[in-house]
Amino acid sequence: MNAHTAVLPTVVIGAGPVGLAAAAHLVERGLEPLVLEAGASAGSAVREWSHVRLFSPWAEVVDPAAEKLLSPTGWTAPDGATYPTGGDWAEKYLRPLADVLGDKVRFGATVTGVSRLGRDRVVDADRDRQPFTVHVAYADGREERLTAGAVIDASGTWSTPGPIGGDGLPALGEKAAADHLSYRVPDLENPDVRARYAGRRTAVIGSGASAFTALASLAALAEKAPGTHAVWILRRGIGGSTFGGGEADELPARGALGLAAKAAVDDGHADAVTGFRTTSVERTDEQRLVLVAEDGRRLDPVDEVIVLTGFRPDLSFVSELRLGLDDRLQAPVELAPLIDPNVHSCGTVYPHGVRELSHPEEGVYLVGMKSYGRAPTFLAMTGYEQVRSVSAALAGDREAAERVELTLPETGVCGGAGLFDEPDTSGDENGGGCCAAPSTLQIGIGAPVPTGGC
Known part of the structure; x- marks a missing residue:
C-alpha cells in the first residue's frame, strides 16, 4: 500500500477459514481488515458440507494468528490429533473467531465488483495512486461503495462447481436433468437424502477425494440397503496414482480415503x-x-x-482489475506452474507467498482455494501461509513476507510428469479454502465410513 491508501482498510472477501485467518494476520500487523461475507455466518460454505470430515487434523486447520486472538477469550483449542467435520470447524473455530473480530466482519454482504476508484482496467493515469472501490450488495437490499487500500479475495470456489461435460461445458440435457443431479457429496446421515440413493443405481463422476468419499459412503449404504450400486466414471484411466498415496500418505486419513474407494470397487459395490x-x-x-x-x-x-x-473461480466481480492469471488454470501466473495437475499432486507443491500471488494490479491478492483456480488438492495450511505472507507484505515487512514458515506433507504418489493422463481437475470442494478429508463418520446406517472433503 502507498501513502495514499495506507490509512484505508484492507477488504477481505469471504469469512471462511482463509479469509478470517487473513483478518487475524492483518490485526496482528496493526492493519485494519474489513471482512465481507455473502452468507449469514462465518464459514457459510463450510457449513454446506458440515457432514464431511476433514483429512487434516485440528492441529493443521487452526491458524496461529487466529489462535492468538482467540486464546484471551477463554477459547480452548480442540484436541490437535482429532479430525473435525466441516460443522465442527465452522462452529468450534470459525464462529468464535468471527465473534472476536466483531464489527470487522460483515455478513450478508455480497461483493459485486472491485476496481480502482474512477479507473476501469484500461486507464493508466494515476492508477497506482487510487484506492480500490468495492461494490457491495447487502441481504436487506442496500448497496454500498467502499474504498480500500488493498483487497484480499478469499471467496473460494464453492459456488461454481464444474459441469458433467468432459469439455468443461454443461453436457446436452444436463440442465433438464437437474432434479436427478447433485454437485456435492451427499449427506447420507440425513434420512431424506439417504432415501434418494438407497437401493438405487448412482453414477459418480470425478476422481478426487470428493469422489472417493461418495463411493465409500454409497458402499457403506449398500451393506444395509440391497440394490444400492455406484458406477464410477473417470475421464482418464486407472493407474498407480488413482487411489492416492494409501499408506505412504503423510496425511493418514487422506490415504485411508483412497483405500476405501478402492475397496468399494474391489468389493463389487x-x-x-x-x-x-x-x-x-x-x-x-x-x-x-x-x-x-x-x-x-x-x-x-x-x-x-x-x-x-472440481470447482472453478468466479472472476466476474474482479474483471475490472488487472490480474495476471494463467490461461489454463486461472491461477496467478507465478503460482500456476507449481500447482499444475499435469505435473503435480498436492504433496509436490512447495509453500508459497506474496511473490507467487502478486498481480500487475498492486495491492490485490487471490488467496485460499481461489488462488488455485481450477487446480485441485488445496490444503488449509497452504492458505494460512499465503495470508501470513501477504499481510507481512502489506505491513511493509518484506523479509517476513518472503520467508517460508511451512512444511507440507507428502501424498505418497508424487513424482512429476506422467501422473495424470489429463489434468485431474475433479478434486475437492472448498468453501473457504482447504483440501481435507477424514478418519471416520457415522452416516446413520450402522457403519462408520471414511469421508473426505475440504
Missing part, C-alpha cells in the same frame, strides 16, 4: 468406467438417466448422478 468423457444426458421413459460419451458409448440407465468434477 462400484463399477469403474474409464476414459468416459460425457457429452450428453438422456432421459428414459422411466425417467432414469443415460450418460453418453463423446466416443458414442452409452451407459446403462442410472437413477441419480453425483457430479464431482
